[in-house]
Amino acid sequence: MSRELSPIDKAKFVAARRAVDFVEDGMRVGLGTGSTAAFMVRCLGERVQQEGLRIRGVPTSSRTAALAREVGIDVVTLDEARWLDLTIDGADEFDGDLNLIKGGGGAHLQEKIVATASDQMIVITDAAKEVETLGAFPLPVEVIRFGWRATQALIGEVLVGMDVLGRDITLRMNGDAPYVTDEGNHILDLHLKRIGNPRQMAMVLNQVAGVVENGLFIDICDRVIVGHGDGRVETRDINEGTSEEVRLEFPEESNLFNDLTD
Numbered sequence: 636m637s638r639e640l641s642p643i644d645k646a647k648f649v650a651a652r653r654a655v656d657f658v659e660d661g662m663r664v665g666l667g668t669g670s671t672a673a674f675m676v677r678c679l680g681e682r683v684q685q686e687g688l689r690i691r692g693v694p695t696s697s698r699t700a701a702l703a704r705e706v707g708i709d710v711v712t713l714d715e716a717r718w719l720d721l722t723i724d725g726a727d728e729f730d731g732d733l734n735l736i737k738g739g740g741g742a743h744l745q746e747k748i749v750a751t752a753s754d755q756m757i758v759i760t761d762a763a764k765e766v767e768t769l770g771a772f773p774l775p776v777e778v779i780r781f782g783w784r785a786t787q788a789l790i791g792e793v794l795v796g797m798d799v800l801g802r803d804i805t806l807r808m809n810g811d812a813p814y815v816t817d818e819g820n821h822i823l824d825l826h827l828k829r830i831g832n833p834r835q836m837a838m839v840l841n842q843v844a845g846v847v848e849n850g851l852f853i854d855i856c857d858r859v860i861v862g863h864g865d866g867r868v869e870t871r872d873i874n875e876g877t878s879e880e881v882r883l884e885f886p887e888e889s890n891l892f893n894d895l896t897d
């Protein structure tokens with residue numbers, strides 16, 4: 636069923652729509668996860684169906700894989716694609732250096748593997764996710780289920796002495812049961828409020844036994860595309876130091892908005 640889009644949804648939609656302009660015929664494309672990435676997968680599917688765009692898509696979650704197939708994208712694994720031309724994904728926070736927090740939807744492990752196996756990563760987002768300093772959004776850390784409480788305690792110890800404002804660590808839940816990722820792991824959310832040194836944090840966390848991957852993406856994102864509810868879309872390129880703005884129209888009626896669940 637089609638539904639009226641909120642201003643935030645409109646912002647996500649225009650960012651997604653602009654991002655698919657960067658996809659060219661023949662590309663191998665990493666497909667992110669989350670509500671913003673879902674718009675991008677739908678827009679890409681539209682180009683495949685209407686323009687005959689030929690791409691291979693590597694999804695970053697089972698949810699994205701299902702949506703990509705539904706909209707007619709040729710889905711392959713990362714091992715089949717080997718290397719990607721471009722990955723387009725959402726984020727939970729980004730700073731002025733285009734460092735990111737990801738994993739609010741529990742997919743940051745596959746997302747980081749796919750993004751780092753790509754020539755370029757584009758992040759699509761609404762303006763509310765831009766921050767001066769990362770950390771207001773709880774930092775997701777994927778951990779092995781075995782001994783997760785010990786891993787939680789060890790993470791608590793390494794946080795002592797780091798430039799943070801909070802040290803609460805919670806196990807992500809799915810109703811009454813712990814959340815389980817596509818890789819069969821759990822997620823600990825670190826409520827740090829401020830991450831003064833994200834590069835150091837990312838390295839230190841991955842040294843803890845039981846940690847599989849943290850949600851900090853440092854020096855991985857090349858461009859951020861920021862959508863606004865009025866149709867404005869700003870594209871910033873960190874490598875070229877450029878920024879450009881365009882305005883996109885919303886389609887009056889579109890099946891791109893059908894059955895939005897992500």
Ligand SMILES: O=C[C@H](O)[C@H](O)[C@H](O)COP(=O)(O)O
Nearest residue numbers: 669670671738739740741742
């Ligand atoms: O695990 C999920 C991903 O990192 C998402 O890309 C991130 O949480 C942003 O999701 P959304 O576009 O729904 O805000």
